Amino acid sequence: MDKVKPGMIVERAIIGSTGEILLNKGVHIDARYIQRLKDIGVPAIYVRDENIGKVEYDEVVSNQTRLEALSVARDVVTNLRLRSDFDIRRVNKVVDDLVSELVTSRDLLVALIDMRAANDEGFYHSVNTTVLSVITGLGMGYNDKQLRQLACGALFHDIGVILLPPELLKKPTPLSPEENKQILKHPELGFQILRKKEGVSLMSAHVALQHHEKFDGSGYPRGLAGDEICEYARIVAVTAIYDNFVGLGSNKQLVLPHQAIQYLIKYGGIWFDPEILKVFVGIIAVFPIGSVVQLNSGVQALVTRANKNHPSRPVVRVFKNRLGARVAPPFEIDLEANPEYFIQTIVVEEP
Numbered sequence: 001m002d003k004v005k006p007g008m009i010v011e012r013a014i015i016g017s018t019g020e021i022l023l024n025k026g027v028h029i030d031a032r033y034i035q036r037l038k039d040i041g042v043p044a045i046y047v048r049d050e051n052i053g054k055v056e057y058d059e060v061v062s063n064q065t066r067l068e069a070l071s072v073a074r075d076v077v078t079n080l081r082l083r084s085d086f087d088i089r090r091v092n093k094v095v096d097d098l099v100s101e102l103v104t105s106r107d108l109l110v111a112l113i114d115m116r117a118a119n120d121e122g123f124y125h126s127v128n129t130t131v132l133s134v135i136t137g138l139g140m141g142y143n144d145k146q147l148r149q150l151a152c153g154a155l156f157h158d159i160g161v162i163l164l165p166p167e168l169l170k171k172p173t174p175l176s177p178e179e180n181k182q183i184l185k186h187p188e189l190g191f192q193i194l195r196k197k198e199g200v201s202l203m204s205a206h207v208a209l210q211h212h213e214k215f216d217g218s219g220y221p222r223g224l225a226g227d228e229i230c231e232y233a234r235i236v237a238v239t240a241i242y243d244n245f246v247g248l249g250s251n252k253q254l255v256l257p258h259q260a261i262q263y264l265i266k267y268g269g270i271w272f273d274p275e276i277l278k279v280f281v282g283i284i285a286v287f288p289i290g291s292v293v294q295l296n297s298g299v300q301a302l303v304t305r306a307n308k309n310h311p312s313r314p315v316v317r318v319f320k321n322r323l324g325a326r327v328a329p330p331f332e333i334d335l336e337a338n339p340e341y342f343i344q345t346i347v348v349e350e351p
C-alpha cells in the first residue's frame with residue numbers, strides 16, 4: 001500500500017468481508033481511497049501497469065460464487081445469533097457451487113493473493129480457507145462427496161467463536177488466563193452446533209472440533225496426534241493458517257506466499273501433517289501472478305502465468321534489462337520450457 005499512488009488503476013476488485021465490493025476493477029484510485037484502504041488494514045492491492053501490458057488471469061472461483069459464499073457465511077452467523085438455527089439448504093447449495101467450480105479449475109494453481117481488510121469478521125477467512133481446502137482435497141484425490149464434506153467443515157471451522165462473549169474477541173489488551181481458557185472452547189462449541197444440525201455430516205463437524213489439534217499432539221482440545229486427527233481437520237489446520245498469513249499480512253505488511261510456505265514447512269511434522277503439507281505446497285504458485293521477479297540473467301520481469309507442473313517456474317514478461325532500462329515492447333519467457341533461466345528473487349521495490 002505504501003507504493004500505491006493516486007491515479008493508479010485497480011486491476012482486481014477488493015472484496016469486503018461481508019461480500020461488498022470495496023474497490024472495483026478499473027477504478028482510478030485517489031488519495032482518499034488509498035487512505036481508507038490503509039485505515040482498514042488492506043496490506044496490498046493489484047494495480048495495472050500500462051507499460052508492461054495486460055495480464056490475463058483466472059480466478060479459481062468466480063466472484064459471484066465467492067460473494068454468495070460470503071453472504072451465506074454471514075447469514076448463518078446472524079441466524080445462529082438470533083434464533084440458534086440456520087438454513088442448511090442455502091449452505092449446501094453454495095458448497096456445491098464452490099466444489100463444482102473448483103473441480104473444473106483443477107488445472108489452476110492458486111496464483112493470486114486474496115487480500116482483505118484487517119477488520120474481516122472472519123467470513124472472508126472462512127470462504128478462502130474453504131477454497132484452499134477443496135483445492136488441497138482435489139490434490140489428494142477426493143471424490144465429490146468428500147470434497148463437499150471438507151468444504152462444509154472448512155466453511156464453519158470457527159463457527160464456535162460466535163458463542164464466545166464478543167468483548168473477548170475485540171479486547172485490545174492481552175487476555176487473562178481465564179479469558180484464554182474461554183477462547184480455547186470454540187472448537188467444542190462449534191462441534192456442538194454442527195453435530196446437532198441435520199444435513200451437516202459428522203465428518204464436517206469434526207473439522208470444527210479438531211482444527212486446532214496439532215500433528216505432534218501439542219494442540220487442543222484433546223491433544224490428538226497424527227492419524228487420530230480427522231484428515232479434513234488436518235487439511236484445514238494448514239489452509240486456515242496459510243490464509244491468515246497471506247491474506248492479512250503481518251502488521252499491514254504483505255506476507256508473500258513463499259514466505260508463508262517457508263513458515264509452514266518449518267512446522268511440517270510438528271504442527272502439520274507432512275503429507276498434506278506436500279500436497280498443499282504443490283497447489284500454491286510460489287511466485288504469484290503480478291509479482292515482479294529478477295531472473296538469474298539480471299533482467300526484471302512480471303509473473304504473468306503459473307505452470308501447474310512447476311509452481312516455481314512460471315511464465316514471465318521481461319520489462320527491464322539487466323542495466324535497469326525498460327525493454328520495449330516487453331517479451332515473455334516460459335521458465336518451464338527454458339531451464340537455463342530461473343527466478344533469483346522477488347523484487348519488492350517498485351518496477
Ligand SMILES: [Fe+2]
Nearest residue numbers: 157158211212
Ligand atoms: Fe479456530
